[in-house]
Amino acid sequence: MWKQANWEEPLIHELSRNGKRKQGTIIPEEDIDVKVDIPDKIKRKNELEIPELSELEVVRHYIRLSQQNFGVDLGMMPLGSCTMKYNPKVEELAGRLVENYHPLQDEDTVQGILEMMYEMQKWLAEMTGMDECSLQIPAGAAGELTGVLMIKRYHESKNRERDEMLVADTAHGTNPASAAMSGYKVIYIKSNQEGLVDIDILKEIVSSKTAGFMLTNPNTLGLFEENILEISKIIHSVDGLLYYDGANLNGILGVARPGDMGFDIVHINLHKTFAVPHGGGGPGAGAICAKGELKDYLPYPVVNKESDKYIFKTPEKSIGKISSFHGNIGNVIRAYTYILGLGPQGISQIGKMSTLATNYLISKLKGVKGLELLAYNRPRKHEVVFSAKPLLNEKGVTAFDIAKALLDRGFYAPTIYFPGIIEEALMIEPTETEPKETLDKFIEALKEILEESYENPAKIQQTPQNTAVKRLDQVKANHPTTITPSYRVLRLREKGIIKILK
Amino acid sequence: MDYHPWLPNLDYEKEMLSEIGVKSIDDLFKDVPEEIKLKRLLNIGYSKPLSEYEIYLRLLELEGKNTKLKMPPFLGGGVCPHYVPESVKFVISRSEFYTSYTPYQPEISQGLLQALFEYQSLMADLLEMEVVNSSMYEWGSALAEAVLMAYRINGRKKVVIPASTNPYHKKVLENWTYGKELKIKEIPYNNEEGRINLDIAEKEIDDGTAAVYIQQPNFFGIFETDIEEIVDFAKKKGAVTIMGTNPLSLALIKPPGEYGIDIAVGEGQELGLPLNFGGPYMGIFATRWDGKLVKQMPGRLVGLTVDSEGKRGYTLILQTREQFTRREKATSNITTNEALMAVANAVYISLLGKSGLKKLAEEIYKRSHYALYEFEKKGLGKRKFNSDFFEEFTIGFPISYDKIYENLKVKGIYGGLKISDKDAIFCVTEVHTKHMIDEMIEEVRKIVETS
Numbered sequence: 002m003w004k005q006a007n008w009e010e011p012l013i014h015e016l017s018r019n020g021k022r023k024q025g026t027i028i029p030e031e032d033i034d035v036k037v038d039i040p041d042k043i044k045r046k047n048e049l050e051i052p053e054l055s056e057l058e059v060v061r062h063y064i065r066l067s068q069q070n071f072g073v074d075l076g077m078m079p080l081g082s083c084t085m086k087y088n089p090k091v092e093e094l095a096g097r098l099v100e101n102y103h104p105l106q107d108e109d110t111v112q113g114i115l116e117m118m119y120e121m122q123k124w125l126a127e128m129t130g131m132d133e134c135s136l137q138i139p140a141g142a143a144g145e146l147t148g149v150l151m152i153k154r155y156h157e158s159k160n161r162e163r164d165e166m167l168v169a170d171t172a173h174g175t176n177p178a179s180a181a182m183s184g185y186k187v188i189y190i191k192s193n194q195e196g197l198v199d200i201d202i203l204k205e206i207v208s209s210k211t212a213g214f215m216l217t218n219p220n221t222l223g224l225f226e227e228n229i230l231e232i233s234k235i236i237h238s239v240d241g242l243l244y245y246d247g248a249n250l251n252g253i254l255g256v257a258r259p260g261d262m263g264f265d266i267v268h269i270n271l272h273k274t275f276a277v278p279h280g281g282g283g284p285g286a287g288a289i290c291a292k293g294e295l296k297d298y299l300p301y302p303v304v305n306k307e308s309d310k311y312i313f314k315t316p317e318k319s320i321g322k323i324s325s326f327h328g329n330i331g332n333v334i335r336a337y338t339y340i341l342g343l344g345p346q347g348i349s350q351i352g353k354m355s356t357l358a359t360n361y362l363i364s365k366l367k368g369v370k371g372l373e374l375l376a377y378n379r380p381r382k383h384e385v386v387f388s389a390k391p392l393l394n395e396k397g398v399t400a401f402d403i404a405k406a407l408l409d410r411g412f413y414a415p416t417i418y419f420p421g422i423i424e425e426a427l428m429i430e431p432t433e434t435e436p437k438e439t440l441d442k443f444i445e446a447l448k449e450i451l452e453e454s455y456e457n458p459a460k461i462q463q464t465p466q467n468t469a470v471k472r473l474d475q476v477k478a479n480h481p482t483t484i485t486p487s488y489r490v491l492r493l494r495e496k497g498i499i500k501i502l503k
Numbered sequence: 504m505d506y507h508p509w510l511p512n513l514d515y516e517k518e519m520l521s522e523i524g525v526k527s528i529d530d531l532f533k534d535v536p537e538e539i540k541l542k543r544l545l546n547i548g549y550s551k552p553l554s555e556y557e558i559y560l561r562l563l564e565l566e567g568k569n570t571k572l573k574m575p576p577f578l579g580g581g582v583c584p585h586y587v588p589e590s591v592k593f594v595i596s597r598s599e600f601y602t603s604y605t606p607y608q609p610e611i612s613q614g615l616l617q618a619l620f621e622y623q624s625l626m627a628d629l630l631e632m633e634v635v636n637s638s639m640y641e642w643g644s645a646l647a648e649a650v651l652m653a654y655r656i657n658g659r660k661k662v663v664i665p666a667s668t669n670p671y672h673k674k675v676l677e678n679w680t681y682g683k684e685l686k687i688k689e690i691p692y693n694n695e696e697g698r699i700n701l702d703i704a705e706k707e708i709d710d711g712t713a714a715v716y717i718q719q720p721n722f723f724g725i726f727e728t729d730i731e732e733i734v735d736f737a738k739k740k741g742a743v744t745i746m747g748t749n750p751l752s753l754a755l756i757k758p759p760g761e762y763g764i765d766i767a768v769g770e771g772q773e774l775g776l777p778l779n780f781g782g783p784y785m786g787i788f789a790t791r792w793d794g795k796l797v798k799q800m801p802g803r804l805v806g807l808t809v810d811s812e813g814k815r816g817y818t819l820i821l822q823t824r825e826q827f828t829r830r831e832k833a834t835s836n837i838t839t840n841e842a843l844m845a846v847a848n849a850v851y852i853s854l855l856g857k858s859g860l861k862k863l864a865e866e867i868y869k870r871s872h873y874a875l876y877e878f879e880k881k882g883l884g885k886r887k888f889n890s891d892f893f894e895e896f897t898i899g900f901p902i903s904y905d906k907i908y909e910n911l912k913v914k915g916i917y918g919g920l921k922i923s924d925k926d927a928i929f930c931v932t933e934v935h936t937k938h939m940i941d942e943m944i945e946e947v948r949k950i951v952e953t954s
Contacts, residue, residue, distance in 0.1 A: 025854035070614030072602030104781035113568035140839035178836035183682030280843030282605030284783035325643035326781030344552035478808035488624035
């Protein structure tokens with residue numbers, strides 16, 4: 002039986018309360034005759050409330066914490082839309098190339114880094130069917146914001162008044178959020194019975210107000226939008242632009258390219274499709290790529306090659322900056338090693354093998370009591386969304402319960418309750434990196450949980466039991482009288498200095 | 504392709520297909536229009552899968568194309584070279600942290616949640632602000648998000664910032680706020696002191712002002728001394744106050760909380776992160792204990808709670824602010840952030856502790872002052888502004904700075920950031936030994952005296 006460590010580890014502040022003088026590292030000191038003399042008006046008045054510990058105490062504390070955490074190196078993380086693939090260890094060699102270089106150094110002192118960036122731009126453009134990429138974006142959502150701002154500037158330059166951004170109702174929440182951040186009105190396009198964009202509705206909504214359409218393909222149900230060429234025609238017929246949210250690129254990588262489907266702008270999540278470790282939710286890295294005249298709007302810098310020298314360029318109508326410097330280059334280079342390791346032959350297998358894994362899971366789970374599947378006979382790509390609604394109706398066991406029961410069996414849970422159009426959604430993405438043996442174990446675990454839900458629902462509703470803690474009290478966590486986002490709040494509340502958050 | 508270490512199912516293809524009940528993988532893509540199917544190998548990489556050793560050689564080759572410097576660069580501009588202790592690297596390379604995901608399933612992610620809670624807590628005490636989110640991308644985007652948050656709170660469109668704001672952050676701010684059509688207005692600095700011109704600030708901050716930004720220390724490395732006054736102007740007009748800060752300097756100077764600032768932003772790179780040629784960095788974002796502010800905060804927050812047996816635990820809180828539930832009404836579109844960098848900050852701050860942080864800040868203060876004094880003592884340059892500073896100083900040379908900088912580069916020394924023909928900003932930290940500083944200044948002397 003799998004069991005997670007549980008150290009009942011105190012907070013770092015609680016490990017250091019005896020007022021003894023300790024330090025975990027030596028600060029180098031030079032014999033310099035300068036007095037630290039801060040003007041009284043701006044001097045810090047209160048002593049720092051920071052713990053003091055030895056090196057061992059700090060290291061042991063965080064290593065114990067790490068043992069109460071679950072990553073891909075420990076087991077499968079079938080999180081739909083997140084592409085939690087294995088992060089090849091060779092990537093860890095890569096950091097050293099960029100670690101000690103300052104982003105404001107001249108191009109001529111960092112030719113090696115620029116060469117890597119140039120190759121990455123070229124390869125990512127090739128894989129997405131775009132003309133040019135910029136590596137400015139630190140994550141996918143920032144890529145969407147970039148893309149939407151490019152769309153905005155593009156229409157402005159043509160003196161077009163466009164204030165509506167279309168978004169599929171299956172889209173990631175980031176799409177409407179990014180559109181709204183850029184000042185657009187968000188119009189949702191409903192899906193049809195098959196889980197695809199409803200072309201008739203789209204035709205009705207599209208107008209001279211349409212700035213663009215943000216889409217993922219395959220969509221969040223794992224379905225390929227088979228009418229993509231028609232969709233592209235409809236959007237382009239009113240001079241709108243088609244934006245590709247790259248979160249689901251893994252399902253078609255090497256099989257088909259967004260550029261060939263008619264997309265104008267694409268963002269890529271290097272921490273999904275190109276195996277940069279997720280780091281507990283970040284840092285990621287990304288690229289924003291564009292086709293035709295849109296490439297002139299890319300954020301700067303873009304690396305160009307001029308007679309054997311790599312230089313930074315600002316595209317002609319660049320929207321400006323997204324990051325203060327060059328983007329998360331320390332992670333871009335990790336993705337670079339991943340591409341080198343796969344080569345063209347390996348990359349061409351990604352879409353195929355991730356799709357094979359998903360459909361294998363489906364075939365093993367088809368007809369299992371408690372789950373249902375929309376558009377039963379359509380092949381999925383990188384992910385599949387089952388609904389646990391039958392189980393809820395029959396036994397009162399929810400997708401949330403199933404997720405917790407999976408944790409108890411040493412699996413991370415799929416993404417749940419997303420997309421919103423599927424009730425009690427379980428969104429499973431196996432990726433191409435999980436061996437068939439692991440897929441089989443996962444399938445078995447899920448079937449076991451469903452069977453158990455029919456025999457003894459209470460048992461499933463009381464999971465997890467094997468994790469560091471049991472189910473957490475979300476009400477207490479969020480209630481204005483008990484909400485505690487820092488140790489400082491705990492301290493000040495005990496002293497009666499701070500009250501209800503209102 | 505019949506095998507690859509990262510594609511374990513290549514040899515299972517037939518078996519899995521027969522389980523699915525189709526003949527070939529192509530059958531799984533029958534919904535992809537034929538005319539858009541890729542009929543060739545992609546033109547990427549080096550024509551075949553490289554072995555780990557070959558990848559290593561390629562990285563070495565690239566590294567060889569960078570200029571090897573004799574000492575860390577004297578470059579700042581918002582990020583500075585610092586030493587990263589091994590134990591920080593060691594902790595963040597634990598698989599359990601670095602291959603994990605956003606802790607949406609808290610019971611199995613307590614380690615990361617607690618580490619992020621500790622980051623939030625340590626940063627809260629440095630800033631003397633109560634609520635710190637678990638990271639933004641970097642300082643520039645944190646500032647942009649703070650301004651957008653101010654706009655959500657009061658609906659006003661004018662943003663007042665000092666002309667001495669870091670220009671790289673300014674560019675990010677301009678672009679991120681473009682869609683909301685916010686107008687950015689700069690307050691000039693006083694030429695003598697390099698500090699915000701108070702009279703103009705008072706005039707500029709009006710009833711239409713959404714937010715007032717102060718950067719401490721400012722782009723020139725200088726301490727602003729009239730923060731109370733500016734906060735006062737802003738509060739009188741109902742504008743949101745935002746302070747940008749270098750967290751390391753807070754061991755010595757008044758933190759934003761002491762001024763009653765609404766939102767604090769800053770760069771966590773100063774606390775145990777390498778330069779990474781631009782990222783990953785770590786955007787700090789914090790607010791006062793005020794529901795109006797906290798409700799509008801972007802990004803993820805970790806909070807304390809109990810589990811069903813009453814045991815202490817941690818979980819993500821106030822998630823209804825975020826894009827996955829709120830969609831177009833979310834406080835931000837951010838999802839992937841810089842979580843692991845926040846953990847690095849927490850380990851670094853814990854490792855130095857109260858005394859270590861103060862000592863490091865003092866050492867950086869001393870070394871940067873020593874460098875400027877030496878330049879001046881030897882008659883090689885003069886401070887541009889007559890104000891105290893931290894980590895970075897602005898210096899005017901008697902000759903064109905390009906010449907100095909090019910000559911230094913030949914010697915494997917990277918000088919400061921040029922800001923005009925004869926002026927540059929130098930950054931000096933704990934990685935620059937006294938010997939290195941002396942050597943750099945000696946090289947500058949040779950250049951200046953032969954000109």
